Every structure is written in structure tokens, then in C-alpha cells.
Amino acid sequence: xxxxxxxxxxxxxxxxxxxxxxxxxxxxxxxxxxxxxxxxxxxxxxxxxxxxxxxxxxxxxxxxxxxxxxxxxxxxxxxxxxxxxxxxxxxxxxxxxxxxxxxxxxxxxxxxxxxxxxxxxxxxxxxxxxxxxxxxxxxxxxxxxxxxxxxxxxxxxxxxxxxxxxxxxxxxxxxxxxxxxxxxxxxxxxxxxxxxxxxxxxxxxxxxxxxxxxxxxxxxxxxxxxxxxxxxxxxxxxxxxxxxxxxxxxxxxxxxxxxxxxxxxxxxxxxxxxxxxxxxxxxxxxxxxxxxxxxxxxxxxxxxxxxxxxxxxxxxxxxxxxxxxxxxxxxxxxxxxxxxxxxxxxxxxxxxxxxxxxxxxxxxxxxxxxxxxxxxxxxxxxxxxxxxxxxxxxxxxxxxxxxxxxxxxxxxxxxxxxxxxxxxxxxxxxxxxxxxxxxxxxxxxxxxxxxxxxxxxxxxxxxxxx
Amino acid sequence: xxxxxxxxxxxxxxxxxxxxxxxxxxxxxxxxxxxxxxxxxxxxxxxxxxxxxxxxxxxxxxxxxxxxxxxxxxxxxxxxxxxxxxxxxxxxxxxxxxxxxxxxxxxxxxxxxxxxxxxxxxxxxxxxxxxxxxxxxxxxxxxxxxxxxxxxxxxxxxxxxxxxxxxxxxxxxxxxxxxxxxxxxxxxxxxxxxxxxxxxxxxxxxxxxxxxxxxxxxxxxxxxxxxxxxxxxxxxxxxxxxxxxxxxxxxxxxxxxxxxxxxxxxxxxxx
Numbered sequence: 045x046x047x048x049x050x051x052x053x054x055x056x057x058x059x060x061x062x063x064x065x066x067x068x069x070x071x072x073x074x075x076x077x078x079x080x081x082x083x084x085x086x087x088x089x090x091x092x093x094x095x096x097x098x099x100x101x102x103x104x105x106x107x108x109x110x111x112x113x114x115x116x117x118x119x120x121x122x123x124x125x126x127x128x129x130x131x132x133x134x135x136x137x138x139x140x141x142x143x144x145x146x147x148x149x150x151x152x153x154x155x156x157x158x159x160x161x162x163x164x165x166x167x168x169x170x171x172x173x174x175x176x177x178x179x180x181x182x183x184x185x186x187x188x189x190x191x192x193x194x195x196x197x198x199x200x201x202x203x204x205x206x207x208x209x210x211x212x213x214x215x216x217x218x219x220x221x222x223x224x225x226x227x228x229x230x231x232x233x234x235x236x237x238x239x240x241x242x243x244x245x246x247x248x249x250x251x252x253x254x255x256x257x258x259x260x261x262x263x264x265x266x267x268x269x270x271x272x273x274x275x276x277x278x279x280x281x282x283x284x285x286x287x288x289x290x291x292x293x294x295x296x297x298x299x300x301x302x303x304x305x306x307x308x309x310x311x312x313x314x315x316x317x318x319x320x321x322x323x324x325x326x327x328x329x330x331x332x333x334x335x336x337x338x339x340x341x342x343x344x345x346x347x348x349x350x351x352x353x354x355x356x357x358x359x360x361x362x363x364x365x366x367x368x369x370x371x372x373x374x375x376x377x378x379x380x381x382x383x384x385x386x387x388x389x390x391x392x393x394x395x396x397x398x399x400x401x402x403x404x405x406x407x408x409x410x411x412x413x414x415x416x417x418x419x420x421x422x423x424x425x426x427x428x429x430x431x432x433x434x435x436x437x438x439x440x441x442x443x444x445x446x447x448x449x450x451x452x453x454x455x456x457x458x459x460x461x462x463x464x465x466x467x468x469x470x471x472x473x474x475x476x477x478x479x480x481x482x483x484x485x486x487x488x489x490x491x492x493x494x495x496x497x498x499x500x501x502x503x504x505x506x507x508x509x510x
Numbered sequence: 511x512x513x514x515x516x517x518x519x520x521x522x523x524x525x526x527x528x529x530x531x532x533x534x535x536x537x538x539x540x541x542x543x544x545x546x547x548x549x550x551x552x553x554x555x556x557x558x559x560x561x562x563x564x565x566x567x568x569x570x571x572x573x574x575x576x577x578x579x580x581x582x583x584x585x586x587x588x589x590x591x592x593x594x595x596x597x598x599x600x601x602x603x604x605x606x607x608x609x610x611x612x613x614x615x616x617x618x619x620x621x622x623x624x625x626x627x628x629x630x631x632x633x634x635x636x637x638x639x640x641x642x643x644x645x646x647x648x649x650x651x652x653x654x655x656x657x658x659x660x661x662x663x664x665x666x667x668x669x670x671x672x673x674x675x676x677x678x679x680x681x682x683x684x685x686x687x688x689x690x691x692x693x694x695x696x697x698x699x700x701x702x703x704x705x706x707x708x709x710x711x712x713x714x715x716x717x718x719x720x721x722x723x724x725x726x727x728x729x730x731x732x733x734x735x736x737x738x739x740x741x742x743x744x745x746x747x748x749x750x751x752x753x754x755x756x757x758x759x760x761x762x763x764x765x766x767x768x769x770x771x772x773x774x775x776x777x778x779x780x781x
Contacts, residue, residue, distance in 0.1 A: 097638075152725075221630050224725025231732030238739035244747070 066244065067186035071194050073239035074183045075201040077141070080233050081172045083205025085113060088164075090213040094222040099157050109160050116169020117176065118421035124174040125181070125414030126273035133178050134243040140174025141236025143167055148230035152223045164226075168233075175236055177413040180397060182243055184409060189342060191401075196338020196394035203331040203390075275404075275411025283403045284412065286462050288419050291396060293455030294356060295423035297448030300431045301326070301363060301385060308441040309378065312370035322379055326386030333390025341395060348402060349465065352395040353456050359388035360452030367442040403462070427451075533557035535602065535612040542616040544708055547590050550614050552602035554583040559606040569598040569646075594621035594645030620649045622704045622711045630718045631691045639715045640685045641702035648681035649704030657699040657714070664701060691719045 088110050095106045127136045147168030154160050180195070187194045216225035271277070278284045305326070309319035341351050362385035369377035397413075404412040431444030438444075459465070536553045554561065566576040566587045576587060585602055597618040603611040622643045631637025643649050654677060655664035667686065669677055676687045684704070688696055697719050703712035 218630070220725040221632050221635075221720055223632055223635075224720065227725045227729050228732070231729040231736075234733060234736045235739075237736055238743060241740050241743045 063186075063188045063190055065186075067183065067194065069242055070183050070186050071198055073242045074179045074198040077137070077175055077179050077236045077239040078198055079201040079205030080236055081117070081144070081176050082202045083209050084229065084233065085110060085117075085172070086202070086206040087209035087213050088113075090210065090217055091222055091225070094217060095157075095160070098222070101157055105157060109164050112161050112165025113169040113172070115421060115425070116166055117172040118417045118424075120170050120173030121177045121417035122274050122411070122414035124177050125275070125410045125412075126270070127174070128178045128181070128410050129273040129275075130269075133182060134240055136174050137178050137240030137243060138237045140171045140178075141234060141240055142171070144171030144175065144236060145230045145233040147171060148226050148233055152226035152230065171233075171236075173417075175240070177417060178410065179239070181410040181413050184397070184401060185406060189344075192341040192348065192394050192398040193335075193338040195397050196334040196336075199390075199393055199397075200331045200334045203327050203334075207327070273411070275408050275415060278404055278408060278412055278415060281404075283462055286458060287399070287403050288416055290455040290458040291416060292420045292423040293451050293458060294392070294396070295420045296427040296430070297360065297363060297451035297455075298389065299424055299427050300444060300448035301366065301382075301389075304431060304435070304441050304444060305366070305382065308367065308445070309370065311440060312378070313373065314370075314375060314378070318375060322382050325379060326382045329383045329386035330390035330393075333387035334394045336387075337391030338394040338398075341398065348395055348399050349459065349462065352392060352399055353459050355388050355392040355395065356452055356456040356459070359385060359392055360449040360456065362388060362449075363452065364446050364449035367440075367445045371442075533559060533604075533606070533610050535604070535610060537602070537612050537614050540614060542589075542592065542614065544618065546592055547588075548592060548616065549586060549588045550600055550602070550616075551584065551586045552604075552612060552614075554604050554610065557583065557606070557610075559610075561604055561606055563605040565603050565605075567601045567603060568596075589616065592616060592618055594618055598646040615646070617647055617706075617708055618645050619709045620645045620647075620704045620706045620711045622649070622702060622713050624702065624713045624715045627714070628716045628718065630720060631688070631696075632720050633693055633722045634690055636687055636689045637691050637696070637717060637719070638685055638687045639700055639702070639717060640683060641704070641713055641715075642683045643704045643711075644682075645706075647706045647708075649706045650681070651705040652677070652679040652684040653703045653705070654684070654686050655701040655703065657701055659698070667700075688717075693719045693721060 092103070092106050092109075095101070095109075096103055099106070124136055124140065144167075147163045147166070147170075150167065151160055151163040154163060180198070183194055183198060184191055213225065213229075216228055219225075220228065302323075306319045306323055309322055310316065314322075337351070337355065341348055362381055365381050366378070366385065369381045400412050400416065401409045427448065431441075431448060434444040434447060435441050533554055534556045536555060538551045538553070539548065542548045542550070550566075561581040561583060563577065563579040564582070564585050565578070566573045566585075573587070578585075583604075587600065587602070589596055597616045600614045600616055601611050602614070603609055620643050622641055625640040625642060629637060629639050641652075654667040656667055657664045667675055667677070669675065674689045676689070678685045678687070684702055686700065686702070697717060700715045700717060701712050702715070703710055
């Protein structure tokens with residue numbers, strides 16, 4: 045996958061920063077590691093049947109395992125970002141891969157349910173958190189004009205791998221029993237480590253901050269350093285807060301179809317097989333949407349933020365149309381709307397991450413990604429139970445889909461309040477405000493990108509694509 | 511004349527006595543046992559209540575299509591095929607005030623099926639095999655056998671056979687749990703057999719015991735592959751470093767700055 049230098053050089057005339065070259069190798073690394081994080085997480089359902097049978101616990105207790113894992117991944121994202129800013133991205137990702145594998149290996153020896161929460165949930169979740177955001181930020185830093193396409197290609201791995209992993213995991217569990225299967229999964233997760241090793245080590249720009257030996261003991265200085273690693277200053281900037289709010293609103297509604305589409309289809313009178321097929325079709329168009337939207341966005345005809353608003357509004361509309369289409373009883377209508385929804389939700393995923401550098405500036409992308417993951421995790425936790433609650437009250441899924449769609453539209457409207465929304469070109473990224481001399485505290489790659497004159501620096505939006 | 515009055519009074523009183531007894535349903539047949547098909551009939555006699563309709567129920571649930579508003583006192587339900595699914599308790603219900611109903615039992619051989627026909631277990635772990643039964647009446651006895659390849663007589667397993675075996679049985683489900691599975695002793699076919707008053711039915715399960723190390727070999731293979739990849743990547747990078755600057759990185763940084771930073775806590779990639 046190593047691209048020759050000629051390709052990046054031919055574009056050097058208009059490229060503002062790195063775009064290709066080693067970036068393609070990193071993209072492959074991101075493809076593999078993202079599939080081993082989210083693709084794996086999505087396919088853990090195969091194990092739940094085994095766990096319920098073996099541990100004789102309720103399905104709800106078992107489902108906490110994956111909830112803990114996802115929550116840990118999102119919660120530790122800022123930690124991963126901070127560690128990358130403070131230390132070496134390569135080491136962080138390799139450590140994350142090792143931890144994720146360790147969690148699964150230890151889980152294979154579990155003798156009670158709590159062991160699974162701690163190993164598969166906490167340790168692996170911590171590992172995943174240390175892998176995902178840094179990997180995405182690194183890829184974004186290595187592409188400029190084709191950033192969104194790269195992200196789209198990278199995130200398509202999630203859908204593709206969950207197609208492949210489901211039968212694979214089933215086979216592993218049948219052949220080796222769940223303990224052996226978890227052990228082998230731990231080994232597979234260990235493949236994240238070479239992916240991390242591919243990240244070229246850069247000189248750490250924040251290292252000078254640690255030179256002041258007397259500041260080590262000073263509490264205030266330590267706090268100030270930590271807050272700069274975590275990019276906490278972002279929380280005080282209106283564009284970032286607005287954007288994060290918008291993404292959080294998306295997340296409330298975004299997952300509802302994944303949770304409830306099958307149940308809703310069954311309720312509308314379709315068979316189990318038909319309902320499952322609708323989900324698969326939506327998943328397939330999701331993958332397509334990610335790649336196509338990435339390619340289209342990079343053509344540069346429109347600002348990324350405008351495209352994001354359009355896709356999100358469309359996705360919201362289609363979610364609201366879902367219950368309407370099945371009311372007529374037509375399977376074809378349900379299929380079409382679901383596929384359109386899948387396409388839009390995939391399309392917005394690529395963009396949502398790509399918009400972040402435009403808002404916070406490329407050098408703060410790492411920290412911005414981490415914080416965004418953390419804040420939007422609350423939305424995911426809210427969305428599922430809320431729609432379930434609405435279904436319990438009203439007796440069908442119409443209300444919950446309507447509410448989910450409206451959250452997406454609300455998020456879209458929030459985006460409109462971003463500064464310079466209606467201008468034709470992107471505004472320049474805000475400078476980081478800090479007491480320390482900022483010229484020394486930049487990632488080398490990111491500093492290079494910043495130093496090149498361009499107003500179309502794609503500010504990658506952080507969006508968790510799952 | 512007086513005799514005629516006395517006799518008619520006697521008859522009248524007898525008739526009124528008859529009328530005040532409860533309505534009676536005659537079911538033909540009252541029990542269906544070991545048949546392939548049957549026609550269930552209910553005949554409502556001694557009844558002076560108005561019949562507003564009737565229906566049949568199967569195991570408590572109303573059978574669709576049998577609901578009628580006819581005031582017939584004789585109703586029929588035909589069972590074309592008696593299978594474990596269609597066996598059970600059938601009730602004919604006459605919609606009088608109050609309702610009158612009677613039960614007909616449709617009995618059949620039990621149908622025993624294994625939860626999974628192929629079970630796996632890890633060595634020294636516990637392995638569980640389950641069988642469920644459908645049909646009416648549910649088995650009263652469950653027996654487990656171990657079938658050896660060469661033996662013609664299967665071995666009987668009960669709770670006392672060994673302290674490793676545990677059998678838990680309810681009328682519709684039985685589970686055999688073996689603790690501390692051993693590869694030599696426990697691999698093979700097991701038969702669960704359920705018996706009710708009409709007969710016996712059984713099913714076979716194949717138990718496979720994986721050695722604990724079975725998954726270890728693929729795992730070690732993958733770990734070896736990962737170590738090799740990481741080594742190759744590091745070696746490749748070391749060889750490239752003297753030749754060219756890192757791809758796409760800033761020319762602003764020079765080696766001198768990197769050495770300067772070397773003093774700090776940051777970890778180099780050369781370990």
C-alpha cells in the first residue's frame with residue numbers, strides 16, 4: 045500500500061500539506077485497527093448467547109459487558125489524546141493495541157461475570173480508547189485535500205468487518221468454545237500493535253514543557269500542562285462547543301434505527317428474515333455512503349460543513365419517514381427509505397470527523413477528537429433508553445423514530461449557528477490561547493501544515509463513526 | 511280421574527327435578543390415546559339454557575376458526591394429524607350463561623429433542639447437555655445413557671454414577687452437567703430418553719471435549735506473526751532513516767532538535 049512519492053509530488057503544487065505517500069500506509073493501518081476496534085465490538089453479540097448459557101445470567105447483565113467496553117472507549121479517548129500530545133503517538137497506539145488484546149486474553153480465563161466486565165469492558169475499552177482517536181487524528185494529519193475520502197475509506201472498514209466477523213466469530217466459538225475464541229480474538233487484536241508501529245515517530249513538541257524541573261512540583265503548573273494536553277481550552281471556544289453540541293444531538297438520534305429498526309419491522313408485520321435483510325441493506329448503503337461522500341466532499345465544490353448539514357438533515361428526514369413508510373405496509377417502501385437512511389448516515393459519518401480540524405485547527409485535532417468522543421458518549425447513552433421509553437409509552441416505534449429524526453434536524457440547525465456558516469470559504473482556525481510559548485508546542489507534522497498558507501485547511505470534525 | 515292427576519303430578523315433579531340438574535356434556539371420545547387422528551365431539555345434554563355460541567380451545571388458547579354463534583348443542587372438531595404439537599388439553603366451550611365446558615385429553619408419545627446435537631466443552635471445564643420435550647403428557651421420567659461405540663448396551667447415568675455427573679430434570683427439560691471434563695472419559699454420544707404413560711422417545715447428543723491447549727496454537731501463531739511484523743517495521747525504518755527524511759514530515763525539524771529532545775523523557779523508537 046505504500047504510495048510512491050511521485051503522486052504526492054505531482055499534487056505538491058496545490059497541496060497545502062501531506063496528502064498521500066506514507067499517508068496511504070497509515071490509512072491501511074487505520075482500516076485494520078478500526079475494524080479490530082469497532083468491527084469487533086459490533087460482533088461480540090455472538091458471545092452473548094454463550095455467556096448467558098455458561099454464566100446463567102440475564103441477558104441484560106451480559107449486555108453490560110459491551111456497554112462498559114464502549115463507554116470505556118469513549119471515556120478514555122481524551123486520555124489517549126492527551127498521552128499522544130505528551131508522549132509518542134506510536135507508543136500510545138501500540139500500548140492501546142496491547143491493552144485491548146490483554147483484556148480479551150484475560151477474559152478467556154474469566155470465571156465470573158465481574159471478570160468479564162473488568163477485562164472485556166474496562167481493560168479492552170481503555171485499549172480501544174487509546175487506539176481509535178489517535179489513529180484517526182494521525183490519518184487526518186497526513187491528508188489534506190483527500191482527507192474526507194481517506195476517512196470514508198477508513199471508516200468503511202467498520203461495516204465490512206462486521207460482515208466478515210459475524211460468521212468468523214461463530215466459527216471460532218463452535219470450534220474452540222468461547223474461551224478459546226476469546227483467546228484467538230485477543231491475538232487478532234494484537235495486530236493493532238504493528239498498525240501503531242507504522243506511525244512514524246515525530247518529535248514531540250510538548251516535551252519542552254517538561255523541561256522546567258521546578259514546575260514538576262508546582263500543582264498549578266502540572267494542572268496547566270495537563271489541561272493543555274487535554275486541550276481543555278477548547279471547551280471555552282464557541283465554535284467547538286457549538287459543533288460538539290450539534291454532534292451530541294446527532295448521536296441521540298443516530299443510533300435509534302440501529303437499535304429499533306428490526307423490532308419496528310417485525311411490529312409492522314414483516315418476517316424476521318425480511319427485517320434482518322432490511323438492516324443488512326441499510327448497512328451496505330452505509331458503507332457506500334461513507335466512501336462516496338468522502339470522495340465527493342474532497343472535490344471541493346462545497347464547504348464540508350454545508351455538506352454535513354445537508355446529509356444530517358436528510359438523515360433526520362429519512363428517519364422520520366421510516367415509520368410512515370411501513371405504515372402503508374409496503375416492504376419496498378421500507379427498504380428504500382432504510383437504504384436511503386443508511387446512505388445518509390454513512391455520508392455524515394465521514395464528514396463529521398473531517399470538519400473538526402476546520403473548527404479547531406489541525407494542531408488541536410488530537411485533543412479535540414478526544415473531548416468530542418467523551419462528550420458525545422452521553423448522547424448515545426441517552427438515545428437508546430429514550431426511544432425505548434417512548435415505545436413503551438406509545439406502544440409502537442413511531443414516536444421514537446420521530447423524536448430521533450427531530451434530534452438530527454436539531455443538530456443540523458445548531459450547526460447553522462457556527463460562526464461564518466454562510467460564508468463561501470472556511471474561516472481561519474482560531475489560535476490556541478495558552479501561557480506557554482505556542483511556537484514550540486506543536487506536532488511537527490501539524491506545524492508544517494499550519495505554516496503553509498492556505499485557507500482551505502480542512503478542519504476535521506471529530507465524529508465517532510461506529 | 512284422581513289417579514290420572516296423581517300420575518301426571520308425579521311425572522311433572524320428576525320432569526322438573528330433571529330440569530333443575532346441571533347441563534351435561536358428553537364427550538366422545540373422552541380421551542384420545544395413541545391415535546394418528548381423531549374427531550372430537552361434544553354433546554350438550556340436559557340443557558335448558560340458551561346457547562349463544564361455542565368454540566374450542568387448545569391448552570387454554572382459543573382455536574381460530576372454531577368460534578361460532580350457532581346454537582348447536584353438538585359440536586365437532588377434527589384433528590387430522592395428532593403430533594406432539596397438536597396434542598394436549600382440548601376444551602369445548604358452550605357460550606351459555608354460565609359457560610359450560612369439558613376437557614378432552616389428547617395424549618401422544620413424547621417428542622424428545624436435544625437443544626443442540628453437538629456440544630463442545632473445554633477440558634477440566636464443565637459441559638452441559640440439554641434435551642427438551644414437547645407433547646402431552648410431558649415425560650415423567652428422564653434417563654440419560656452414554657453410548658459407547660463398540661458396546662451394544664448403553665451405560666446408564668444417574669446422579670449416583672459419579673460425583674462429576676449432575677442431572678437436573680423438569681417435565682419439559684432435562685440437563686446433564688459433567689464437571690471436570692476429561693478427554694479420555696467423556697467424549698462420545700449421549701442419549702436422553704423421556705418416558706410418559708404412553709411410551710418413550712429419545713435423542714442423541716455428541717459431546718466433544720477440546721483440550722485447553724487447542725486454541726493456544728492458533729493464538730501463538732498470531733502472536734508470532736505480530737512480533738515478526740513489528741520487527742520488520744522497525745528494521746525497515748532504521749534502514750530508511752539514513753537515506754531519506756521521513757515521508758511528508760516537516761523540513762523545519764532537523765536532527766539537532768531531535769537530539770536535543772532526546773534528553774527528555776520521551777521514548778525513542780529504537781528500543
